[in-house]
Amino acid sequence: MATEFNYKGKCYNRDLSWLLFNRRVIELANETTTPFLDRFQFLAIAANNLDEFYSVRVPSLQSQMELTKDGIEKKSGLHYSKILKQLHKRNEKNFQIQYSHFTGLSKQLPQEGLGKLTTYKQLDEHQREKADQVFDQRILPFLSFTSYESNYNLDYLKNKRMALAVRMKTKGKHLIRIIPVPLEIRRTIRLKFEEGIIYLRVEDLIRNNLHNLFDDGKVEDILTFRIIRDLDASLDVDKDDNNQDTVKNLRHYLADRERGRITMFAIEDLPDVQAKFIDEFRKKFKIDEQAVYRVPGPLDLTFLFALLKSWKKTKPQLVYPGFQARKWPTNRSMLQYLQDHDLLLQYPDDSFDQFLTFLREAIDNPNTVAIKQTIYRVADNSKVIELLKEAAQKGIEVTVMIELRARFDEANNLKVTGELEDAGCNIIFGKKYMKVHSKTCLVLTKDGVNPEGYVQIGTGNYNESTAKGFVDLSLFSSRKDYVSDLASFFNYLEQPGANPPKYKVLAASPHRIEDMVIQNIQKVKEYYLKTGQGHVFLKVNSLTDVDVIAAIYDAASVGVPFRIIVRGACCLKLGVCGPKENIVVSSVVGQFLEHSRIYAFYDEETALWISSADLMTRNMDNRVELAAPVLDSDMRRGLEHIIDVYAQDDVDGFFMNVEGKYFKYESPKGHSAQQTFLHELANQHETDGQFQRAWSRMLNWWHKHK
Incomplete structure (x- = not known):
């Protein structure tokens, strides 16, 4: 609470x-x-x-x-x-x-x-x-x-x-x-x-x-x-x-x-x-x-x-120099890989084409019985929409939750609605009083009480144009808990009077993401009081929810360190938690628009989450949002690397002082998160003529399945 x-x-x-x-x-x-x-x-x-x-x-x-x-x-x-x-x-x-x-x-x-x-x-x-x-x-x-x-x-x-x-x-x-x-x-x-x-x-x-x-x-x-x-x-x-x-x-x-x-x-x-x-x-x-x-x-x-x-x-x-984003190898199956492993991508370093590959393979997979996806903002002449239309025309049951109230994208979403309906897709418009802001896609190969298939859960929209300039995270998996939770999630969206379901691993707004964040902050606080160890990392577009801010103040008052990156509006003040306060707030503004949301809680277990939700009252209480824990050990290491790079950013980071003003370091150490990721991308070794992710298990798996 x-x-x-x-x-x-x-x-x-x-x-x-x-x-x-x-x-x-x-x-x-x-x-x-x-x-x-x-x-x-x-x-x-x-x-x-x-x-x-x-x-x-x-x-x-x-x-x-x-x-x-x-x-x-x-x-x-x-x-x-x-x-x-x-x-x-x-x-x-x-x-x-x-x-x-x-x-x-x-x-x-x-x-x-x-x-x-x-x-x-x-x-x-x-x-x-x-x-x-x-x-x-x-x-x-x-x-x-x-x-x-x-x-x-x-x-x-x-x-x-x-x-x-x-x-x-x-x-x-x-x-x-x-x-x-x-x-x-x-x-x-x-x-x-x-x-x-x-x-x-x-x-x-x-x-x-x-x-x-x-x-x-x-x-x-x-x-x-x-x-x-x-x-x-x-x-x-x-x-x-x-x-x-x-x-x-x-x-x-x-x-x-x-x-x-x-x-x-x-x-x-x-x-x-x-x-x-x-x-x-x-x-x-x-x-x-x-x-x-x-x-x-x-x-x-x-x-x-x-x-x-x-x-x-x-x-x-x-202008900023161009770069070659990572793409999924044309001679490898993404769905086959996902049968045994999770995958975490970060746009724009990873190409959005990899989500299109995911959809394409799902459509071509003879075992696919249904595809369910939320749509908030898509590009003009969207490839995502074309693939969903193709899926429906092939006889796959396609359900698309379109948020007509996506501000300033209403007209395009109206157009998309007509196209999908004409193709035979089942269109739903979500909840009456809440925007559906979650970013997720569910591919079912078996429906029913124990569904099976594949999931994608992200922090950003299905827009191949903005994905070239927005920093977002996208998680892919075939874990049964993810699949089961998303099946319940879409059932909830499709039924007008349904109550929010209980999830095995996911958290969803209204209310439950806020509860998850606050409970984890309190858990870190308890661990810190016992051991003197533990900290919290938060990366969001906006931090305005007073209950979350209250939980931060409460934990910071006993000395829990917080590293918080808020691109836009931040209502949290520094200097109100007493002498033990250890909060660093910065705003990373650079070549790309920071759009990913990461919640990381370091205690005896360490919980790492990605989410579509900002820490705002509207997202916590008045929208349908999703947050997913990153469970795969290699993907967790990858996400922790991303967190470490952002935590050290002193080039693109504007830092908040106790007066609420923002400043840049006069003598930065030269750590730019966005440029670090581009540098890592440019210096990756090539394997079999393809850009490959440097995470060991993926490379080993590819070699075994040549």
Whole structure:
């Protein structure tokens, strides 16, 4: 059971902590170890992160403030209004850092032979003539505007939309015209001159050609702005509804969601932008003052993604070097290997193709009677989906649990649902009030009371695109306890009113993963008090659950050492457990997105777990998640090696201090976990012409079965 704990004011606010994570992403643009073009990449990633934050997290805080009449958030002890004010202040600081890096990097583009990012006002007469021709031919035909004299409303502008607001005097009266930046045109116009290539932003070109659009009055003020809307509307998927009703409800939900209230109103802070017009515009269109940001540079730096795609092709030496991920040997059977051994893979060092190999062999295996899998996010044109469709068409019973509420992947999951249903797959939508966030696949060769087959349990999605850039773990096995537990797990998902089953080895949310973590922490504490030995290692994306934090504080107060790696939001505070506290918290942010979750408890037995769940209340109490113990001795050694490498990371690791700020060591020893794994990959010996995993038992098995 959870430890009783008065946590008020003894934890950080989740959202304020998350903004510090986004600052860490921004700071990678200033790291000398980051390749030049990847520095731009991190600036664009931070911009994309912030869009989601203001679409989801900020609206949630605003709702809490309204519902509680500006009550106190218990973790931090702060009023919600103060949290929102601090968020605004912290995000303004992030913008300053982000755009300072952007400006500095942009100045280096010509030196790298990549052209020049410039503005219309910096063009000479000849260049302006060519730019104006582009405007007339390629932009003007797509422009439209709406005039306002009263009834001010921006409902027709969807989330992430950019536009220009023009204050005009025409026929003796003032009005405001809104010109949306056309979606049909790329954000940057590429212009080639003898002196080189220049890139001009579309909104800048429109701004300086308004005379070609308006000839009925005088332009007095112009704002270039972009809006982020509240997308936090909830969707209930009722398991008792038929699939057609559920799909219909989701389509309506997606259409309505784009009309949420404005949570961020970002304005490009140009010299001629008048504060008076900003205030007038904000009041007329009923935009909250705290939603307004004057951004010191081009809005929405995600426009860099398209440029980087072309730049990386011409300048591959300016990006992280490529690598050859491990693949399963084409002349060896994965299922045959799994009959006697477990397998633990770490993406992206191991190729996601190995999961596809697993599925392919399952489909071709004449003993396969059923395949059951959870789907949360998949790639466009997913190979996983194609294989599941093929399995159903071959007569294998295929059941797919699709989470339609996977935020911002709803439309793709709707498409996938239709494809799988048409192929003859059985589709289920999970639990009404809980997202199914587990990542697992069950292949049955014998169903019934004593099922047999193969399992895969992972920390990441079945997405072959993101698997190239996300660090995740994937466990494969034919152990009967795993198979039996997953058979019970899928039966639970398929039955609307079923109670959660009791598992032999697995742990599942709601509640049981939290119980497992807390009980293991308490077990380590008891062992430490008896022997002075024992410690805990945790690696997650977020640590916000107060019951888990309370258990950590309780154990740390007697001296139990904790090594905790939290990529994103961390509500745990340092310095609150007394003189024996020994907690090290870091955030590893590097070439790849850290996404794996590892729970390791070192006492007389040592328990090693991987999980789909972060240590967040939503994952512990309000989602269906899975955690699996790693039982095979060789796989345990492999996982402990991974843990040791991460525990030593002092290059990609940003370390938390007692003030809640993050710092990097001035003189690191040079341990980068991500680069260590890539180095190990590059220096592996080849066996029979194939990259092989260096673990002895696997190599011995392969040799025996030549």
